[in-house]
C-alpha cells in the first residue's frame with residue numbers, strides 16, 4: 001500500500017469503492033466524509049470516547065483507529081447496518097424509552113456497543129454491562145439511564 | 160513533518176492511528192499485519208510459551224492462556240477498553256516501548272526474549288536490550304517483531320496498576336511480580352516510574368533469601384514492607400500531568416507490598 005489508494009470496503013453487506021483516498025485516512029473519516037455514512041460520530045480521534053464504534057469482522061472497535069485501506073476484505077457493520085429498514089432497533093427504542101438519549105452524540109456508539117454486548121451475553125450482570133461499555137463516554141446521562149436501557153432490552157428479549 | 164518513504168508496520172493501529180490522526184505520522188507506505196495469521200497465535204512447548212506479536216489483548220484473556228501466563232492476562236485485562244483490547248497487540252505494545260506499556264513490566268519480570276526478523280535474518284533479543292529508552296528500541300526500520308518467548312508460569316504471578324479510574328487509564332504506577340518455585344526465583348519490575356521499565360534486583364534477592372521455598376511461605380511478615388520499600392527505592396519517577404513523583408513512589412511501595420502478600424499469603 002502506498003500514497004493515494006483505491007480499495008473496496010464491505011459495509012453493512014454492501015460493496016463500496018473508495019477511490020484515490022490518502023493512505024492515512026481512518027475508517028471513520030472514510031465512512032463519514034467519503035461514503036456519507038455519518039451515523040458514526042467523531043469526537044476524539046484517539047480511541048477514548050467510543051462515539052465512532054463499529055464492528056469489524058464481528059469485533060467492536062473504534063473506527064477512528066482503523067486504517068481504512070487495511071480494512072479491505074473485512075465485514076464492517078456500522079450503526080446504520082443495525083436497523084437497515086430505517087426503523088429503530090430494540091436497543092435504540094430502549095435508549096429512547098429510558099431517557100438514555102440526551103444530546104445524542106454518544107448514542108450511535110452506545111447502540112453498537114450494546115448490540116455487541118447483548119449478542120455475546122444475553123443477560124449481563126450490572127458489572128459486566130459497565131465493563132462492556134467502559135470504552136464509550138457520555139457527558140449527559142450519567143450512564144444510569146443507559147444501563148437501564150440495557151436492562152430493558154434484556155427483559156424484552158427474554159419475552 | 161517529512162514523509163517517510165519506507166513501509167511502516169501496522170498491527171492493531173491503536174498507537175499508530177492516533178499519531179496519524181494527529182499528524183505526528185504521515186505514512187506513504189504501510190505494511191499491515193492484519194492478515195498475517197502466523198503472528199496471531201500462541202503455543203506452549205515444554206516450559207516455554209511463544210506468544211505471536213499479533214496476539215491481541217482479548218486473546219490473552221482466554222482461560223488457557225491465563226493459566227500459562229497469569230500476569231500477562233492480568234495486564235491485558237487492564238488495558239484501555241473493550242474496543243482497544245479487541246484491536247491492540249502485544250507486539251505493538253513492545254514496539255511502542257512506552258514506560259507505561261502494561262505488558263512490559265510483566266515481560267521484564269519474566270526475562271522475556273523477543274524474536275525479531277528482517278531480510279537479514281532473525282535475532283533473539285532480551286526485552287531489556289530491545290527497549291533502550293522512552294519509546295526507543297533497537298529495532299531497525301526493516302525489522303519486525305515476530306514473537307515473544309516467556310517461561311510458563313511456575314508459581315504465583317501478579318500485575319497491579321494504579322490509575323485515575325478503572326477503565327481506560329494509562330498507568331500512574333504498575334508492578335509485576337512473578338514467582339518461579341522450581342528455580343527459587345522472584346522477578347519484579349515496575350512500570351510508569353522511570354524512563355523505561357525498572358527491574359528490582361535487590362528487592363528480588365532480599366525476598367528470595369527470606370522465603371521458605373519448600374513450603375512456599377514467607378515466615379517473617381516484616382519482609383512484605385521491606386520489599387515494598389526496596390522497590391520504591393529502585394523507582395525513579397517524575398512529576399508530570401498524570402501524577403507527582405512522590406505519589407508514584409508511594410504507589411510502588413503499596414503495590415509491591417501487596418503483590419508479595421498475594422503471592423505469599425500472610426500467616427499461611
Ligand SMILES: Cc1cc2nc3c(=O)[nH]c(=O)nc-3n(C[C@H](O)[C@H](O)[C@H](O)COP(=O)(O)OP(=O)(O)OC[C@H]3O[C@@H](n4cnc5c(N)ncnc54)[C@H](O)[C@@H]3O)c2cc1C
Pocket residue numbers: 046047048167168169170171172173174175176177212213237238239240243246247248249250251252253254255259260261262298302303304305327328329330
Ligand atoms: C484509548 C487508548 C487506550 C490505551 N490504553 C492502554 C493501556 O491501558 N495500556 C497500554 O499499555 N497501552 C494502552 N494503549 C496503547 C496501545 O493500545 C498499546 O500500546 C497497543 O499494544 C499497541 O498495539 P497495536 O497493535 O495497536 O500497535 P500499532 O498501533 O499497530 O503499532 C504501534 C507501533 O508499533 C509498531 N509495530 C507494531 N507491531 C509491530 C511488530 N510486530 N514489529 C515491529 N513493529 C511493530 C508500529 O509500526 C507502530 O510504530 C491505549 C491506546 C488507546 C488509543
Ligand code: FES
Pocket residue numbers: 041042043044045046047048049050051052053062063064065
Ligand atoms: S472518535 Fe473514535 S474513539 Fe473518539
Ligand code: FES
Pocket residue numbers: 100101102103104105106107137138139140141
Ligand atoms: S447523550 Fe450527550 S453525550 Fe451521551
